[in-house]
Amino acid sequence: MHALRGQSWQIHIRRCGPGGVPGGVIGGDVGGTGPGLSDEPLRVGGDVKAPQLTNRVDLLDTEVSEFDRMIRVNLRGTFFLTRAAAKRMIAESADRPGRSIVTITSANALMISPEKGGYCVAKAGLSMATQLFAVRLAEHAIPVFEIRPGLIITEMSAPVRQRYGELIEKGSLTPIRRWGMPEEVGKTVVSLATGALPYTIGQVINVDGGLLSFRL
Numbered sequence: 001m002h003a004l005r006g007q008s009w010q011i012h013i014r015r016c017g018p019g020g021v022p023g024g025v026i027g028g029d030v031g032g033t034g035p036g037l038s039d040e041p042l043r044v045g046g047d048v049k050a051p052q053l054t055n056r057v058d059l060l061d062t063e064v065s066e067f068d069r070m071i072r073v074n075l076r077g078t079f080f081l082t083r084a085a086a087k088r089m090i091a092e093s094a095d096r097p098g099r100s101i102v103t104i105t106s107a108n109a110l111m112i113s114p115e116k117g118g119y120c121v122a123k124a125g126l127s128m129a130t131q132l133f134a135v136r137l138a139e140h141a142i143p144v145f146e147i148r149p150g151l152i153i154t155e156m157s158a159p160v161r162q163r164y165g166e167l168i169e170k171g172s173l174t175p176i177r178r179w180g181m182p183e184e185v186g187k188t189v190v191s192l193a194t195g196a197l198p199y200t201i202g203q204v205i206n207v208d209g210g211l212l213s214f215r216l
Helices: 009-019 064-091 114-140 158-170 182-193
Strands: 046-049 100-104 144-149 204-207
Touching: 064 100, 064 114, 100 114, 100 182, 114 144, 144 182, 182 204
Parallel strands: 046 100, 100 144, 144 204
Antiparallel strands: none
């Protein structure tokens, strides 16, 4: 699930094809109050969810509507999409390889950013939801993982690129003194989704250049 910011989801699906990654869309509204997921048959191999919707505003100026929107997209939608994907996987043969669920949260699931209050709350909740599904689905041999990206060069990080860039170069934020790239998150997803950790569930993988490392 991804906040497309007005772009068509068909564009994003087409981008997956040339890279050799099979993609599909389950129709329905899992974040709001509209119709639920489609009942059409769909083979679910691995489910990767990267909800990314944020808005920078002072915590004390947070509007109820904006907070609710953050929760709908970044938490509620992902929770029920995970539930739907899990049920479809359970209905399939347990012997089929490649069944896994990877949720992409954020370093803000742990780090405090008062100007992104709703986003932080949603990501922290999504982190717990991932743990819940990991335990619940273990008996069905469906591993569930969480990836927490740090400072990655994306559209969403553009407003703070200069502000954080200087700190990154000095080593004040990350031991690895550069921004992360989206493909580095992608490589981590591939390793988890292809069974690289068969006897592991619920692990949090930080793709953050050391941003979340405790240092003196």
